[in-house]
C-alpha cells in the first residue's frame with residue numbers, strides 16, 4: 001500500500017481549462033481608425049442615408065479602381081440586382097453565370113425575372129471557363145434565346161479571365177457584369193478588378209476583405225449605368241417637387257455612417273491584403289511539403305487579394321475525408337468550411353439549365369477553406385497549421 005503521507009502534490013490534478021479562442025474563417029478587421037471614422041460621422045449629424053462620407057467613399061473607390069463612377073449600395077446582392085436591371089436584363093432573358101459561387105449571384109438573376117444558366121469552371125482557379133462560355137452563348141444563340149448578360153465571379157479574390165470573357169461576350173453582343181464581391185483590391189492583367197466589364201459589383205459584407213458591416217458598390221465607366229442604378233436605388237424618384245414615379249424603385253442606398261466605416265477600411269485595404277497574402281504564403285509553404293494538397297487558384301496569386309485560402313485534396317495521392325477534417329478543426333475551435341456548393345446542385349435551382357464538366361463538383365467534394373482573416377495572429381495561424389499537421393499526417397508525409 002502506498003504511504004499516503006509521502007505523496008506531494010505540486011500541481012493541481014486538473015489544470016483549469018484555458019478556453020481556446022475561436023479562430024474564425026474571416027472576421028471583420030476593425031480598430032481605432034474605424035471607431036473614429038464612425039463616431040465622427042455620427043457627430044457630424046449626417047445620419048440620414050445620404051451624406052459627405054458616402055460621396056467621398058464612392059469617389060475614393062472609383063479612383064482606386066480607375067473607373068469614372070461608383071454607386072454605394074446596401075449590399076453586394078443589391079448591386080448585382082440593380083446592375084443586371086441597368087444592363088437591360090429582364091423577364092424571359094437568360095444570364096450565363098458560373099455554377100461555383102455564392103447563392104447571391106444566382107438569386108439576383110432570378111430577382112430580375114431572368115433565368116440563370118450555370119456553366120462549369122476552370123479546375124485550377126474555380127473561375128468561369130471561357131471555352132464553356134463560348135459554347136453556351138453559341139447554343140443559346142442557335143436556340144434563339146436572348147442572353148441578357150454574362151455574370152462571371154472572381155472566386156475567393158482571384159479575378160476571372162476577363163481578357164477572354166469580354167472578347168467572347170462581345171462576339172455575341174452580350175454585356176458583362178462582373179461579380180467582384182470577393183475581389184476588392186485584386187487585379188487582372190495589371191488592371192484593377194472592377195475596371196473590367198460593363199460594370200462590376202463589390203461586397204462590403206462583414207466577412208469580406210473590407211467591410212462596412214453590410215454594404216456594396218457598383219463601379220462602372222458607363223455614365224448611363226451608374227445614373228440608372230443610383231435612380232433605382234433611391235425609390236426611382238423623378239426629379240420633380242412632388243413624388244412622381246414612372247418605374248418600380250428600390251431602397252438600396254448605402255448609408256453615410258457605413259460609408260464612413262468603409263473609408264477607414266479602404267485606407268487599410270493594402271495592409272489587410274498584405275496580411276492575407278502573408279497567411280496564404282505560410283499555408284503555401286506548409287502544403288508544398290504535402291503531395292496531393294494544392295491551394296486553389298494555382299501557383300500564381302500576385303494579382304489576387306488572397307481573401308480566402310482553400311486547400312484542394314487530390315484523393316488518389318492524399319485521401320482526406322473533408323467533413324471529418326472540418327469537424328476535427330471545429331473541435332479545436334477552428335472554423336473551416338467547404339468550398340461553395342455548386343448552384344446546379346442546389347435544390348432551389350434544380351430546374352435551371354447548365355453546361356457542366358464536373359470541375360465544380362470536384363472542388364466542392366475535395367476542398368476546404370482555411371481561416372484567412374487579416375486579424376488572425378501568428379499564434380492562431382500556428383494553431384491552425386498544428387491541427388492540419390496532426391490530422392494530415394505530420395510534416396513531410
Ligand SMILES: *Cc1c(COP(=O)(O)O)cnc(C)c1O
Pocket residue numbers: 075076077078101102104105153179181182202203204205215216
Ligand atoms: C458575398 C457575395 C455576394 C453578396 O454580397 P452581399 O454584400 O453579402 O450581399 C455576391 N456574390 C458573391 C460571389 C459573394 O461572395
